Amino acid sequence: MPAGSSAPAAPSPTGLLTEVLRAPLNRRAWREAAYLLITGLTGLTGAVLLLVLLALGFGFVLSLLGAVLGLLLTVAGLGLARAEGRLHRRLAATLLGERIPAPRAPGARADAGLFGRLDHRLRDVSGWRQVGYVLAKLPLSLVGLYAVQWWVIGLINLTAPVRWGLFGQGDGGGILLMTPLPAGGSPTAHSFTGTLLGIPMGLVTLLIAPWFTRAVALVDRRLMRALLGPGSLAQRVRDLEETRALAVDDSVALLRRVERDLHDGAQVRLVALALGLDMVKSKLADESTLDLDAVRRLVDGAHHNATEALTELRDLARGIHPPVLDEGLAHALETLTARAPVPVQLTVDVSERPSPAIESIAYFCTAELLTNVIKHSGAARATVSAVTRPDGTLRLQIGDDGHGGAEAGTGSGLTGLLQRVRTVDGTLEIRSPQGGPTMITVDLPPRA
Template sequence: MHVQEVVRVPFTRRAWAEAAYCLAGLVPALAGGVALTVLLALGAGLTLSLVLAVVGVLLLLAGLRLARALGGVHRGLAARLLGERTDAPPPLPPGEGLVGRLDARLRDGTGWRAAGYVLAKLPVGALGAYAVLWWITGLVNLTAPLRWAVFGQRPEAGSEAGSSEGMPVLTPVPFGGLDADTFAGTWLAVLIGVVTLLCAPWVTRLVVAGDRWLIRALLGPGRLADRVRDLEETRALAVDDSVALLRRVERDLHDGAQVRLVAVAMGLDMVRERLDDGRPLDVADVRRLVEGAHRNATEALTELRDLARGIHPPALDDGLADALATLAARSTVPVELAADVPVRPTPAIETIAYFCAAELLTNVIKHSGASRAMLGVTQRRDGLLLLQVTDDGRGGAVLGAGTGLSGLAQRVRTVDGRIVVRSPRGGPTTVTVELPPHA
């Protein structure tokens, strides 16, 4: 990082937003954490007694409700000041009957994770206050010459007339106490203030980074809820993809092969009419009709073959490596192939990998301006299939930019795979597709 960038950091919006987040979250962090600690400690202690167990359970429930509320406050502050937007957790489970509702609320995983965050926020909030102290001391020290000019030196308590003590220089770390005894010495305080302000954003960022991790881990819907939502989304994508495929097949059959076959039937009907009408046979006319029917039948077979290849490429019958070699050989941009797939994945994974490679090579030809490309497919020991396409083109490829990468990402997600795009301006571009061994 350049010196100019380091100097500019304290004046960036991000630095001030992170400092404001530490300051705004201080009261709910400390007060809420202390209140929750008291509620949970009393509740846990009273539930062990026979007489006050009901009171203890009620205190625990109150603590969980408080934790959820405080979690919402911290989520809101993080979203407003940090741009850290976390999906709200699911609502409290209903339960049936009084005992069922109590049991459901005591088993509320979201509430307990929120309680864990609020308790962890106690030391993090204290660290946030310490980070804010860096900003305050730095700003106060910058005013040292002005304070000296306005207030001068302070009389030393219990000393003789004319005796005074220097102006204290504030620091966020214990330096043993520094004083500015002269006006020139106040500029040392200014220097310390500048250094403190240059360091303050990094101290704040370190605290905020830990807080971000806690928010993502404890205040979100949870791994199970995320997994359920992801499965619902990928199932919807798979259904939409299959419906789109069926519509495309129907459209291609209706507009292509079906029209050709109708023309074949009409041509053969005309030939039959020529043969049955009893008039002298015009061989040239019949030959023209038969040739037209033959041509339409041939074109219909070609279209059906292309349509079947779009559903399942015949090249995959001999394995993914041979299919990718066919793709590389057909490319108008020279492609270097490296394939190492000792164990064949399932047909669904092979098909997705093939179509991903075809789409990525098409992007290289159409959009990259590359002079050469590399296509590689490897299989890790755990069975994970890694497909990688690299080109020496102009770069700048991003997901959702109209180059087909978004469609690939959706197709890959249906089998719990993922796609990673690295494409700086000026290139090179590397797209990596990770696929599990089976769908």
């Protein structure tokens, strides 16, 4: 696979046909149908109750005489919308795997009084956004229940021959073969042979149903992301708070590592060097018992400790900022990939040099990911690509032909890399199916 290529290959006609035929048996399709059924019922109920509460609340507010009652009803409607949004977020996480962070709950000072608390809740932007979701969910619930109807009708039509064998013609009117289309009517089978038509009708309906439910679920996902989560500003503040905490933790960890390495490494060597030189000094002071061989051994030991201390200090400095980066990211990546024990195809097209902090993160990400390739993937070859995108973003792609299965939180160091990338508003994407290949994409801004 070329280093700069990340687009998956187009599915073959055979693979596409297999996917269509297997869709009704896919667990995802049944989960989406269950989600649409449950949220369709709760969405209709919640929307009707919310409309009643808001209509009564606005009506009382406009009448002036019942303004307080109207405000209370409006606040109750906001609470209902929040509860509805909370329920749908949980159902989406359980059935769709869509995890949407909850917006912050409205909170007012304890001494604000009744009107202060009412005013605070009425000004709650996230509450009104969830009201918007519940109201927008009303027509979507109807479409979702209609999509679920395709599953039910398909299964009913498949049982037409069985129902004929068990119940015959019922009241003499035959067996109804249902169609999910809103117009066109439904045929009636008056013989066992006629009921066999229900099998292809049911199969066609069940083949279409998963894609219908998936389309409706996709619209609902986007609606939830837009209205049920925290707003863009609140989410940005939350991300900044989290990345600031990650940056502080990363700095503290780095300082602790430097202190530990200095204490356990170079400091021990320098202490041994000082003791050795003291012993040499003592030997040279007493000329009557001077043993040149012993002095020579002490000097050799001191020289060895000085050399080791210099090596450890050099490695420590390289771990903080690799000197090879002074000549640019391209040269640093060439040096890094040349040292790898597996063949690495390198592609570099960096039109504008990023800031030193971004270069450092890119270098360490590449080094860590190549280490993962060597230790965990069982790959015979790897690819590394560093390209500047049209928007100025630096995109790193590290791929291999190993056995795949890489994911964050499995001891591969990917969680730490993700945290480091997020401190500069970067992203890390992992595509590593079982059996491989693996492609990890890191996008970094040009400036930290």
